[in-house]
Amino acid sequence: MARVEADTFETFVPKGGFVCRKGEPVENWIGIIGGMVKMNNFSPSGKSVTFTGVPPGGWFGEGSLLKHEARKYDAMALRDSRIARMPAETFHWLLDSSLPFTRFLLMQLNERLGQFIGMVENDRLLDLNTRVARCLASMFHSHLYPGIEKLVHISQEEVGLLSGSSRQRANQALQVLEKHGLLRLDYGGIRVLDLEGLRRYQE
Structure with a gap:
């Protein structure tokens, strides 16, 4: 832990x-x-595809390492984000x-x-309402994203990017989803009221 604390450094990305x-x-x-990061790629024509969003508490890039x-x-x-970088x-x-x-x-x-297999299945088999529900539910993953709270500080534009809409x-x-009592649109984010309902939701 002492070496990790000494070697790991923080950067700010607007x-x-x-x-x-x-x-x-x-x-x-x-x-x-702190903040939110999306992993994405661009086609030669400029079309963007978003793979996933990483909220506070999440780490990525271990595969390439x-x-x-x-x-x-x-x-x-x-959004403005604080990034930890472990050499x-x-x-x-x-x-x-x-x-x-x-x-x-x-x-x-x-x-x-498992997350990416689920994303492929969601994209190919599910309607958009269900994709949005699963997109939000996927952020509440105790292993991948241990720091997430029930009020997700995410905009509707960001939800669109992450769900492909x-x-x-x-x-x-x-x-x-709000009419179904699964979430509430709050100022500054989305408050999840029924996480299991989002995970099971299918119109």
């Missing part, structure tokens, strides 16, 4: 800024202290010397795989 970019060398394991490869995606701040040397030292960290990382990779269509879906 809204719309890049936390990291596709193709660059992976020098750090990245954690979110383990494979010693260049980063496969961009990570952008959806690759410290990450690999932990992996070699700490059984609890190795176990944590194994669980992290397994849960991330426009802000207007995401707003309509949120209103449907």
Whole structure:
């Protein structure tokens, strides 16, 4: 813990800024202290696809560190964000010397795989209202995102980006979910009232 605290450093990334970019060398394991980060890519024509959003308490980038490869995606701040960066040397030292960290990382990779399988299924099989419900529910993951609170500080535009829809269509879906008593649209975010209901929701 002493080495991790000594080696890990914090940076600030303003809204719309890049936390990291596709193709660059992976020098750090990245954690979110405050704010929200989205992992996405752009096609040659400029079309954007968002893979997931990472709220406070979440870490990402371990796959590229383990494979010693260049980063496969961009990570952008959806709002002003405080970013923790653990150097690759410290990450690999932990992996070699700490059984609890190795176990944590194994669980992290397994849960991330399950998350992305679920996202593919949601995108191909579910209507948009259900995709928005599952998108919000996926942020309440005790292993991947331990720091999330019931009031999610996320805008309707950000929900649209994360669920693959426009802000207007995401707003309509949120209103449907609010009428079902699953959430409440509060000033500054979305308050989840029934997490299990969001996880089970299917119109």
